[in-house]
Amino acid sequence: MRFLRNWLRPERPSGVALHPSQTLEIDRPYEIVLEQCIRGINGVLGGVVRFRDDAAGVIEATFGLVDSERLSVSLTRLRDGRTRVVIESRRGARPEPTTSSPYVRALAEYLQAALRSDSP
Numbered sequence: 001m002r003f004l005r006n007w008l009r010p011e012r013p014s015g016v017a018l019h020p021s022q023t024l025e026i027d028r029p030y031e032i033v034l035e036q037c038i039r040g041i042n043g044v045l046g047g048v049v050r051f052r053d054d055a056a057g058v059i060e061a062t063f064g065l066v067d068s069e070r071l072s073v074s075l076t077r078l079r080d081g082r083t084r085v086v087i088e089s090r091r092g093a094r095p096e097p098t099t100s101s102p103y104v105r106a107l108a109e110y111l112q113a114a115l116r117s118d119s120p
Helices: 002-008 030-044 102-114
Strands: 021-026 048-053 058-063 069-077 083-091
Touching: 021 102, 030 048, 030 058, 030 069, 030 083, 030 102, 069 102, 083 102
Parallel strands: none
Antiparallel strands: 021 083, 048 058, 058 069, 069 083
16 A cells, blocks of 8 residues: 555655745844844835734735735844844645745845844
């Protein structure tokens, strides 16, 4: 039986993730990174923050009406005033596999540019 199951199992294409995500470590305090995430979602990407828990470091946002996408952003305080940011996309079922998300990539690029360690 196991042989048949293994033989019939479809292979997952390489580079395909169930939920496209990106992790950043930023040399800025937690509170500043949190506010920049909100600013990036609302002002730069045109999303809507649906849920925000500052103490837990969780942000949930949505984008678009058709083929809508949800972003989950989680922040973690690190040593020396650093902050880890995990940006994850959640989408509805699609017929084709997805390897990345333009929203994840755009928010990550915005945060990296806005929060460079050499800027005030």
